[in-house]
Amino acid sequence: MSKAPAAAGDTLVKTAHDPTVLVRARDLTVDFKVPVRGALRPARLRAVSGVDLDILRGEILGVVGESGCGKSTTGRAILQLIRPSAGTVTFDGVELTTQRGGRLRAMRRRMQMIFQDPYASLNPRMSIGELIEEPLLVHSGGSATERRARALEIMDMVGISRQWHGRYPHELSGGQRQRVGIARALVSSPEFIVADEPVSALDVSIQAQIVNLLESLQEDLGLTMMFIAHDLAVVRHLCDRIAVMYLGTVVEVADCESVYTRPRHPYTQALLSAVPIPDPDVEREREQRILTGDVPSPLNPPTGCRFRTRCWKAQDVCEVTPPVLAGAGTGTGHQVACHFPEDPAPSGP
Amino acid sequence: MALLEVRDLRTEFGAGRRAVTAVDGVSFTVDAGEMVALVGESGCGKSATAQSIMGLIVPPAGRVAGGQVLFEGRDLLRMSPRELRAVRGSGIAMIFQDPMTSLNPVLTVGRQLTESLTLHLGLRGAAARARAVELLDMVRIPAAATRLSSYPHQLSGGMRQRVMIAMALSCNPRLILADEITTALDVTIQAQILALLRDLAAETRTAVLFITHDLGVVAGMAERVNVMYAGQIVESAETADLFRRPQMPYTWGLLGSVPRLDQARGGRLRPIGGQPPELSAMPSGCRFAPRCVHRRDVCLDSPPGLTAPREASERDQQTRCWGTQDASHGGWLSTKDRYASQLVEEK
Numbered sequence: 001m002s003k004a005p006a007a008a009g010d011t012l013v014k015t016a017h018d019p020t021v022l023v024r025a026r027d028l029t030v031d032f033k034v035p036v037r038g039a040l041r042p043a044r045l046r047a048v049s050g051v052d053l054d055i056l057r058g059e060i061l062g063v064v065g066e067s068g069c070g071k072s073t074t075g076r077a078i079l080q081l082i083r084p085s086a087g088t089v090t091f092d093g094v095e096l097t098t099q100r101g102g103r104l105r106a107m108r109r110r111m112q113m114i115f116q117d118p119y120a121s122l123n124p125r126m127s128i129g130e131l132i133e134e135p136l137l138v139h140s141g142g143s144a145t146e147r148r149a150r151a152l153e154i155m156d157m158v159g160i161s162r163q164w165h166g167r168y169p170h171e172l173s174g175g176q177r178q179r180v181g182i183a184r185a186l187v188s189s190p191e192f193i194v195a196d197e198p199v200s201a202l203d204v205s206i207q208a209q210i211v212n213l214l215e216s217l218q219e220d221l222g223l224t225m226m227f228i229a230h231d232l233a234v235v236r237h238l239c240d241r242i243a244v245m246y247l248g249t250v251v252e253v254a255d256c257e258s259v260y261t262r263p264r265h266p267y268t269q270a271l272l273s274a275v276p277i278p279d280p281d282v283e284r285e286r287e288q289r290i291l292t293g294d295v296p297s298p299l300n301p302p303t304g305c306r307f308r309t310r311c312w313k314a315q316d317v318c319e320v321t322p323p324v325l326a327g328a329g330t331g332t333g334h335q336v337a338c339h340f341p342e343d344p345a346p347s348g349p
Numbered sequence: 350m351a352l353l354e355v356r357d358l359r360t361e362f363g364a365g366r367r368a369v370t371a372v373d374g375v376s377f378t379v380d381a382g383e384m385v386a387l388v389g390e391s392g393c394g395k396s397a398t399a400q401s402i403m404g405l406i407v408p409p410a411g412r413v414a415g416g417q418v419l420f421e422g423r424d425l426l427r428m429s430p431r432e433l434r435a436v437r438g439s440g441i442a443m444i445f446q447d448p449m450t451s452l453n454p455v456l457t458v459g460r461q462l463t464e465s466l467t468l469h470l471g472l473r474g475a476a477a478r479a480r481a482v483e484l485l486d487m488v489r490i491p492a493a494a495t496r497l498s499s500y501p502h503q504l505s506g507g508m509r510q511r512v513m514i515a516m517a518l519s520c521n522p523r524l525i526l527a528d529e530i531t532t533a534l535d536v537t538i539q540a541q542i543l544a545l546l547r548d549l550a551a552e553t554r555t556a557v558l559f560i561t562h563d564l565g566v567v568a569g570m571a572e573r574v575n576v577m578y579a580g581q582i583v584e585s586a587e588t589a590d591l592f593r594r595p596q597m598p599y600t601w602g603l604l605g606s607v608p609r610l611d612q613a614r615g616g617r618l619r620p621i622g623g624q625p626p627e628l629s630a631m632p633s634g635c636r637f638a639p640r641c642v643h644r645r646d647v648c649l650d651s652p653p654g655l656t657a658p659r660e661a662s663e664r665d666q667q668t669r670c671w672g673t674q675d676a677s678h679g680g681w682l683s684t685k686d687r688y689a690s691q692l693v694e695e696k
Contacts, residue, residue, distance in 0.1 A: 066535035173624050203390035203562065208606035208620030215617065230536065233565075237608035237618065257613060274540035275610045276565030280588045282611060283569040290544055291537045294505045 022192055022224045023055040023078060023111075028087035030070070030077050034299065045299050047073045049248040050087070052325060055192070060218060060225040062239030062256070064232055064271070068295060069245040071228045075194040078226070079111055080104060091192070109139040112185040116197035118177030122169040128155075128180055129165040135188045150187060158183045158213060175206035182213065186221070194226045199234060211238060232275050236260050244268045247298060247306040250325055254334035264334065264341040267307045305339065313340045350422055351378035352556050353402070353441075353524055358416035360394070360401045362628075364409060369628035371397040371411070373580040376655075379524065382554040384547075386571035386588075388561055392625060394580040395560045399526045402558075403443050404433050420524070439469045442517035446529040448509035452501040458485075458512050459497030462519060469520040484515040488545060507538035514546060518553065525550065528560045543570060564607055568592060576600050579626055579636040582655060586666040594684075596658040596668040599637045601687050635671065643682055647671050660684065 018024075028051040033042040048070040055061045063071045076082040078089050080096050089096045091107060099107060112135070115121040122131055132151040136142070142150075152162055158179045169177055178198060185193055195214065199207040215238060218225055229235050235242060235256075242259045244252040244267065252265040263269045273289045291310045296302055302309050308318040317339050325337040334344055360372035372394040379385045387395045400406050401413050404425060418425040420440060425433065437443075445451045453461055462484060463477040472480055478497070485493035488511040501509055510530060517525050527546065531539040547570060550557050559570055567574055567588065574591045576584040576599065584597040595601055605619035623640040626632055632639055638648040648671050658666060658673035659680050672682035 066537065175624060204564075204606045205390060205602060205621040206624065208608075208618040209622075211608070212617050212620060232536070233608045233610040236610060236613070260610070260613075270537060272610065274536045276539075276543075276563065276569050277609060277611055278564035278568050278592065278604065278607055279609070279611075280568040280592050283565070288540060288544070290540050292541075294507055294538065295535075 020056050021054045022057045022092055023053075023226070024088075024090045025051055025053045025074070025078055026088045027052065028074065028077055028089065029085050030073050030082055031085040043299055046248055046301070047298060048077060048084075049301075051245075051248075051250050053078075053243060053250065053253070055224060055226055056241075057224055058222055059240040060227050060238055062235035062242040063226060063228045063245060064230060064235050064242060065245035066230060066271075066295060068247070068298060070248040070298075071245050072196050074245070075113070075196055075226055075228050079108070079113055079194055081113070105138070109135075109188045110190050111192040111194070112188065112190040114178075114181050114185045114193060114195040114198045117201055118174055118181050119201075121181055122177060124169055127166050127168055128160065128172075131169070131180055132183045132187055135184055139188045151183075154183045154187045157217070158186070173206075174202055175209060178202060178210050179213070182210075182217070186217065189221075190223070192224045192226075194228070196228045197230065198227075200229065200231065207234070214238065232272060244271065247295060247301055249306055249337065251307065251338065252334075252336045253325070254336075258334050262342065262344070264336040264344065265307075265338045266311050266313050266340075266342075269342070270310075305337075315339070351419075352381045352383075352421065353379040353558070354417075354419040355398070355402065356417040356419065358398065358401055358418065359414045360397050360406055360411060361414045362397075362411040367629075370414070370631075371580055371628060372401060375416075375577075375580075375582055377575050377582060377585065379556050379558055381523065382550075382556050383573065384550060384557045384559055384571050386559045386561060386567045386574045387577060388564060388567050388574055389577035390562055390625065392628070393577040395577050396528055398577075399443070399528050399558065399560055403437065403441065403526060404428075438465055438522065439520040440522055441524045441526065442520070442522040443526040443528065444510070444513045444517050444530050446532050448506070448513045449501060451513065452509060454501055456500075457497065458499050458501065458504070462497070462512075462516055465516060465519050480519070484519055485512070487518070487549065488512070488515045490515075505538075506534055507541060510534065510538075510542050511545065514542070514549065518549060518555070521553065522555060524556045524558065526558045526560070529562070531566065532562070539566075546570075564603060576603070579631065580628070581636065581669060582667075583637065583669040584667065585655070586664070590664055590666050594660070594664075594666070595687065596660065596666065596673045596682075597637075597670045598641050598643050598672070598682070598686075602640075635669070637670075643672055643686060645671070645681065 028048055030048040032045045032047055034045050036043045051074055065071045073082060077084045084097055091111060096107060129151055132154060133147045136147045136150060155162055160176060160179050199210050202210060211234060227239055239256055241255050243250050246267050252259065252268045259268060263272055270289045270291045277283050293310050296309055304320050305318040305323050308314040323337045323339050325335050356376050358372050358375045359370060361368045361370050363369055375398055387398060389395045402418050406413055413426055420436060425436065459481055462481040466472040466477045466480055481497060482493045485496055490496050490508060490511050531542050534542060561567060571588050574586060574588050575582045578599050584600045595604060602621035606621060608618060621640050626636060634650050635648040635653055638644045653669050653671045655667050655669045656674060658668045659675045674680050
């Protein structure tokens with residue numbers, strides 16, 4: 001049966017500082033202006049629309065969804081690399097959206113980003129050593145000798161041989177470049193990392209090396225991580241909890257096992273069934289739910305539930321009322337934004 | 350007779366002393382109506398193989414330096430440009446990764462579809478138009494008749510790839526080369542396109558050479574798989590055998606590197622250490638040997654051939670590996686080693 005509407009409130013309203021939550025986004029909204037041919041004013045594209053997200057201390061939260069769902073924009077808006085159009089982001093109890101200049105920079109030392117494309121994100125004119133030391137210069141990290149020592153230490157940690165210190169990015173392979181990207185993110189000892197598709201550009205054998213590296217770094221350093229990806233198998237392997245996004249909204253959040261074994265939102269179900277599994281016995285037996293049509297344009301999203309145009313469960317109510325992300329009582333329960341969600345797992349109180 | 354038989358294909362890029370061999374002695378067959386996969390990582394030569402088959406490797410950038418590509422018994426590499434044009438389209442069609450670069454941006458979808466119908470089948474005017482609508486219907490494009498007047502940029506990525514499939518099927522080819530056709534697409538759209546290609550190929554009994562880096566896609570599509578590494582086929586098997594009884598340590602490594610959606614978080618992945626060799630500096634022995642944890646001296650000294658492995662001699666399976674051959678040639682690898690390398694490491 002569908003959930004009681006009253007449950008919607010208790011999950012999200014709590015804004016008092018909760019020590020288990022490192023990053024909290026509430027009603028996060030990001031608009032972009034896009035020029036429209038023949039129109040005087042640019043159109044407003046709402047890339048992220050009222051996202052509520054808690055990232056717990058020491059966890060890896062996976063954020064998944066297809067291109068254009070707003071997952072990268074959400075990550076950037078949390079770090080204030082893109083200023084949100086509305087909503088709040090608190091980091092360790094400090095409101096970020098109102099911070100500017102030096103105070104924001106001081107906060108940024110504690111939160112860093114790993115980018116997708118290891119070819120585009122490294123300045124080709126800087127040596128590996130300079131690239132890794134650069135964040136320390138920005139965040140006042142001691143003398144030249146100290147910076148060099150710290151860079152070498154971090155290079156050991158991420159598995160770049162020390163002999164590469166004076167060499168340049170073009171000499172490195174994609175996997176090694178991504179290690180440099182990770183080293184740059186970690187050199188200032190941050191607590192929180194947003195990793196935006198860090199392994200998507202890499203071949204599988206190299207991808208596995210980087211996934212393992214991220215996994216052990218997260219454990220050893222006690223990092224909190226937001227892992228943005230479209231590869232659901234990698235996310236299942238790496239993450240503690242998962243948020244599924246569709247067209248700028250979060251449709252489902254839960255711990256990894258619940259989402260993969262008992263997805264409640266129809267979109268999550270379809271997304272999971274679309275992922276090919278490298279095993280011909282499993283692959284040919286399982287039932288696939290193939291969605292019809294394409295993702296609608298974010299310039300003109302559907303009314304009500306944004307997924308309804310592709311949903312096999314859609315009713316009249318879905319066209320009118322946008323569903324609220326709601327679920328079991330606490331911020332870490334299984335939350336789903338759907339008028340007709342699958343029943344939650346039978347176990348549990 | 351096989352529909353397509355590639356024999357000892359060699360393709361080089363660059364000139365003179367700086368020439369590198371991207372495809373080095375590749376041989377495989379595709380039977381009529383069969384779906385065969387070429388799988389491997391970037392730079393392994395899988396796309397260069399497809400381009401060589403289609404005659405798309407053009408000097409001075411590169412050239413096919415040796416071998417034969419027999420399509421219905423005739424060698425495509427020895428054909429005149431005119432004969433080759435006749436084979437392309439009606440005999441073999443190709444679908445590329447990025448439909449935006451293979452569709453003409455200034456012509457409507459209808460114009461591009463009817464062009465090949467006119468060229469290869471002699472259909473004109475209303476007949477060509479009717480067939481074009483039929484083709485768009487077949488690839489499940491809604492409102493096909495009105496879509497004929499759309500330009501490629503007005504279509505989504507998935508729709509464009511459907512148009513490409515429609516164009517590929519338009520002249521009833523016997524073979525389709527599909528080169529990473531879903532790599533640029535989102536996973537729900539990928540599922541649509543794969544299901545479409547699978548259904549249409551089966552309905553029209555068209556053979557498909559399916560080129561991909563994704564083992565998951567291979568598992569659901571292909572009947573036979575050829576794994577490529579550093580310009581060579583290193584393992585060839587029926588799909589079920591490849592996944593159940595992979596023989597070559599590189600294949601073990603590939604399978605151990607991909608996390609599976611249907612498996613809970615269990616432990617660390619088993620990646621392959623190091624990286625593939627540069628084309629300009631190929632190892633003299635087995636090309637995978639520098640990264641192989643099971644290697645012995647012979648692997649570094651002399652290159653193994655593609656032969657039936659000891660453990661699967663009754664099967665139609667081949668590997669390029671000293672360790673899997675019979676005991677007189679080495680043959681030290683066993684199923685035990687495979688399990689050891691595929692199991693996840695305990696945390």
